[in-house]
Amino acid sequence: MNGDSGVVTERRARAGRAIAGLFCAAILLKLGLEQTVLRNGRLELAKRIIPSPRAFDPGPGPICASGGEHLADSVVRYTVWVDPAAYSSDEDRERVASKLAPATGVTCGRVLAEVSRPNSRFRHIARRADRATAERVANLDLPGVHIKEEIGRTYPFARLAANALGCRGVENEGLEGVEALWAFALDGYAGSRPVDRDYSGRRILGIPERGAPPEPGDRLILTLRLPLQRVVEAAMDDLWTKNQPESATCTVLDPRTGDILALSVRPNFDPANLRQAMPEERKCRQSFDVYPPGSTLKTVIVAAALDAGVITESSRFYCPGTVEVGKKPLGCWGEWRTKGHGWLTPDDVIAKSCNVCAAEIAMRLGADRLYRFLDRMQLQETLCSGLDGERAGIVLPKSEQRIRGIANIGFGQGIDVTDLHMLAWYGALANEGRMYRPNIVREVRRADGRLVGRREPTLLGQLYKPKSARLALRFLEHAVENGTGATAKIEGVRVGGKTGTAQIYDPATGQHLDEYIMSFIAVAPIEAPRFVVFVRVVRPKVGEHGSDTAAPVAKRVLEAAINLSAAELAGEQPTVEVAGRTAPDAQDPS
Numbered sequence: 001m002n003g004d005s006g007v008v009t010e011r012r013a014r015a016g017r018a019i020a021g022l023f024c025a026a027i028l029l030k031l032g033l034e035q036t037v038l039r040n041g042r043l044e045l046a047k048r049i050i051p052s053p054r055a056f057d058p059g060p061g062p063i064c065a066s067g068g069e070h071l072a073d074s075v076v077r078y079t080v081w082v083d084p085a086a087y088s089s090d091e092d093r094e095r096v097a098s099k100l101a102p103a104t105g106v107t108c109g110r111v112l113a114e115v116s117r118p119n120s121r122f123r124h125i126a127r128r129a130d131r132a133t134a135e136r137v138a139n140l141d142l143p144g145v146h147i148k149e150e151i152g153r154t155y156p157f158a159r160l161a162a163n164a165l166g167c168r169g170v171e172n173e174g175l176e177g178v179e180a181l182w183a184f185a186l187d188g189y190a191g192s193r194p195v196d197r198d199y200s201g202r203r204i205l206g207i208p209e210r211g212a213p214p215e216p217g218d219r220l221i222l223t224l225r226l227p228l229q230r231v232v233e234a235a236m237d238d239l240w241t242k243n244q245p246e247s248a249t250c251t252v253l254d255p256r257t258g259d260i261l262a263l264s265v266r267p268n269f270d271p272a273n274l275r276q277a278m279p280e281e282r283k284c285r286q287s288f289d290v291y292p293p294g295s296t297l298k299t300v301i302v303a304a305a306l307d308a309g310v311i312t313e314s315s316r317f318y319c320p321g322t323v324e325v326g327k328k329p330l331g332c333w334g335e336w337r338t339k340g341h342g343w344l345t346p347d348d349v350i351a352k353s354c355n356v357c358a359a360e361i362a363m364r365l366g367a368d369r370l371y372r373f374l375d376r377m378q379l380q381e382t383l384c385s386g387l388d389g390e391r392a393g394i395v396l397p398k399s400e401q402r403i404r405g406i407a408n409i410g411f412g413q414g415i416d417v418t419d420l421h422m423l424a425w426y427g428a429l430a431n432e433g434r435m436y437r438p439n440i441v442r443e444v445r446r447a448d449g450r451l452v453g454r455r456e457p458t459l460l461g462q463l464y465k466p467k468s469a470r471l472a473l474r475f476l477e478h479a480v481e482n483g484t485g486a487t488a489k490i491e492g493v494r495v496g497g498k499t500g501t502a503q504i505y506d507p508a509t510g511q512h513l514d515e516y517i518m519s520f521i522a523v524a525p526i527e528a529p530r531f532v533v534f535v536r537v538v539r540p541k542v543g544e545h546g547s548d549t550a551a552p553v554a555k556r557v558l559e560a561a562i563n564l565s566a567a568e569l570a571g572e573q574p575t576v577e578v579a580g581r582t583a584p585d586a587q588d589p590s
Ligand SMILES: [Zn+2]
Pocket: 319, 321, 332, 333, 336, 340, 341, 342, 353, 354, 355, 356, 357
């Protein structure tokens, strides 16, 4: 090719581009950003859409809070890809890379590597980019660069409840959390469409158009109350900064139904920026973490002992500081190891959190009754809360258990639980002994609003007799009024609560480390409990006990929960929207 004809060709191409550009702008205005194909420098609107089956996917349905607010939603996204065969020289490739990189936010080196792939006709540059990126790329008018419309996921409240909601992968598949566990309902049916066009959009003759229509995914309505969830997130942000723990959880349960009203985890992550999220940051720790509860378990064991009739409200126990159990010393905590608590009634065992007396109560209960009770507590079962990654608690089989192990369970060591179990057991204390399934998913509805299924409150069983539950609740109130729970006191509200400080066991060395899990579990209002708040703080850098780390968070959350109006807490009935995706870009904050 000589110089002149090269100039003419270039000029024609430019004129062609200009005309095609105007034509395209008009179409863009009319149709929105349609699939565009840029080939040999000439922009032409694709012979309609490149028939990726996913282009027909209506996308997963939204995940909503109880008031209908969309916490996760489907939006139209744009995938930018290149056909490396469109470039014949290194200059071409470098030119494309230098323009495409800033437009897509991908590094120049990576774009260059993709456009330089031999024997490939399809390389992704950016997956599920936003509309602005797609428009920037389309305006560059580069040869061999293509844009494909796909369905992506957006989280309008970013990190809010992220560890429960979970995330989706590059193929928009549910990876973790509610997104994964409930994918069977959330994911739409993409519809079937035979491959009747080649990758460049040309019709393959002889294959008729046929297939089934797509169906949008179902809508999931959670039990979370958005106003309360916001309070919990703010309280956890402050805890994260102030106490600098390795991890922390905060959960609010309605003991009358088992509804999880709010839950938050630190560290957390931004589900829209998965690449920056470490696996540790994505765990839903309420269901996943299994750990020794420490002293928060004392109330549960004391209630069981009241129930079994092995102790009464006026029983007395003696703490000399340290006793010998199973030929090993068993000491009380802190200075009490040497001083001893002296004579205590069960309410003071809880209020002063005495290890020696709690161990004595567990031993009075005995292995047989204790293990029957652990069965009733469903310790070694998962509770089917609707959260992903749920685990069962752990305890040695009864046949392997020695007297020392029974004593340790009395103060929450030598037994591993999850937050969900603790919430269910305290929920039962707060609800006349009735234990409800902790639950995060309320309803599944079709896109047109039809009800598919509703998870009604599920009674798991009568964990304690009503009388024992009421008594234990009074002990909890006593602990806040006169004991270790004092930092959770709220003016004008009857609050009950128990601290916990569990030493972390290192299975590698068989030793307990000088590191702690600090927790606080609160119930209010005592006369008719509506809330159980559980806060757990793992290895805080700042803070000595559950009372100065977890209890202030529980107090702040309880205060907010009590002050929220009934309507805000009821979670208004979700408003039903019209079938199909709901104004995707309007919902998309990016
Ligand atoms: Zn003691």
